[in-house]
Amino acid sequence: MHPAPDLPPHAAVWSAHDGLPLLRTLATALIGLEAITGLDGFSLPYPAEAQRALNRTVLTCLLQGAEPPVSLPELLTWCRYRPISDWPLDLPADAVGRTDHLLDPDSGRPTELCHEWADRAADSAANQRDREIIRTALRLCRDCGEEDAYTEFRRLLVNRPVLTSVEFFDVTNDHVLDPVRELIRRIYLPVPASHLRAGAYAGCARCLTLLLPVQDGSWWCERDHCRRQGSAPVGDLWPTEEVGELFQLERPLRQFVTGPGRAETDLEHALITLGLRVRMWPGFDAYDLHVTFPDGHVWAIDVKDWAHPAFLGRAARPVAPEPPYDEAFWVVPEYRVDDRPGYLDIYRRHRPASARGLPLLTDADLIARAAARLRGAPDGGIHA
Structure with missing residues (x-):
């Protein structure tokens, strides 16, 4: 071939x-x-x-x-x-x-x-399960003309990867999420008993996913970013005698939607703190962040929390033109670049010709670039 x-x-x-x-x-x-x-x-x-x-x-x-x-x-x-x-x-x-x-x-x-x-x-x-689910959610929400439903669906997957039985009932009966109710029922699955320790489940205080008990008495978090920061901090505890069945997002969605989504919302918070206006997943998820500067200049940002830079490069494509913007970027969390020598160079080597003008920045570089623009300083050296 x-x-x-x-x-x-x-x-x-x-x-x-x-x-x-x-x-x-x-x-x-x-x-x-x-x-x-x-x-x-x-x-x-x-x-x-x-x-x-x-x-x-x-x-x-x-x-x-x-x-x-x-x-x-x-x-x-x-x-x-x-x-x-x-x-x-x-x-x-x-x-x-x-x-x-x-x-x-x-x-x-x-x-x-x-x-x-x-x-x-x-x-x-x-073959990519996460994209199949997201495409289905987009279609269902578009058919109903409910962009807010899609935005809330994405926030659900990012901020609530674990649900108790009561929370699962509430979510699946939330009228805002009506277009995707059946989809939610399919992607939140019962948590296996392998996550139990002393009759309780534990959530990670940093990334909100479930922790896995390890034989030495510690807990293991499935997120690379969380583990590199040290021992997993135990957040919520869910004793089975109190919560009954617990549900979590299926693994492809935790990997490719929840994880990057945390990076997206962290970036949203940082840019809002700078005084910028931010819309999340605009135009039915045309891209991740629509950022407006005080002078009306607009950035379009897609966040890609991928471990493998060659896969990311091979997936690179121009950012969708609508909603309109003045500049577009792909952004990767800085820890990915720190963890993998040559990450940005590998991305560039594998980027197709159609995306040759698409820069990849770390989140720290993008925030610094935004702050510099607000000060009226030159953008600095950002290489495509």
């Missing part, structure tokens, strides 16, 4: 490396295994996708003259403790970072990067 003609030469060569399909297979298998078994126990026969991942890994190792994993548990040990960069895989230069893992070494759960390999490395956007 020939690469899409819009891809830059550096990105187009990805199709020549046979380690990439294997990583996608592994990531998909790991996420499926977590849903079925919790990744903590197996019996033969293995699930079909897991067996396929093991078979392909063994074959790849043999072709590379390397010792393969002899069982699924050993393959999971590789995924948890062995950086992908140390695997005998044929991968292009920007595919993995030096410390990338498919499973988190502390918790044994799929990393955010693993979810990106499963959901973002696929060629077809139809």
Whole structure:
């Protein structure tokens, strides 16, 4: 299959490396295994996708003259403790970072990067569950002419990824959310018992998602940004005897909507604090933030909280022209750039020609640029 003609030469060569399909297979298998078994126990026969991942890994190792994993548990040990960069895989230069893992070494759960390999490395956007849900919500709200319903739906997914039974009832009976009521019922799922400790669930005080109990008595947060700030701070506690069933957003939405949404609302708050006017998800989510300066100058901003800069570059596209604006940016949280050497350069190398003029800034750089503009200072060096 020939690469899409819009891809830059550096990105187009990805199709020549046979380690990439294997990583996608592994990531998909790991996420499926977590849903079925919790990744903590197996019996033969293995699930079909897991067996396929093991078979392909063994074959790849043999072709590379390397010792393969002899069982699924050993393959999971590789995924948890062995950086992908140390695997005998044929991968292009920007595919993995030096410390990338498919499973988190502390918790044994799929990393955010693993979810990106499963959901973002696929060629077809139809395979991306989060976009499917968002497109459905947009269609339902547009059909009803209810832009406010869509905005409230997005805020729900960002600010309330966990709901008690009572809250779930209230949300699904909120008339503002009428167009997406049935969709909400499908995307909030019962929380598995693996999240329980001493009969209670715990929420993260920083990112609002559920925490996972770890054997050493600590808690693990699924968000990279949260973990890099230190031990997970316990926020809300939900004893099962008081709340009954607990519901949480399905994982693709927590990964690709809740997480970036926190970055979006943090940026909203910072820009409002500067004295700017901000509309969130304008024009039925044409982009994330519509920012108006006192002189009427308008910025359009899309926030992309992605771990893998090459995936982000390959997904780059011009910001939608409506609602109208004077300048447009993609923005990534600064911690992503700090965590991955060369993040911005990798993004630029993989950005297609149609998005060559789309700058990627960190949130800190964008805030500084906004403050400088308010002072009447030059914008400074922002490279596209």
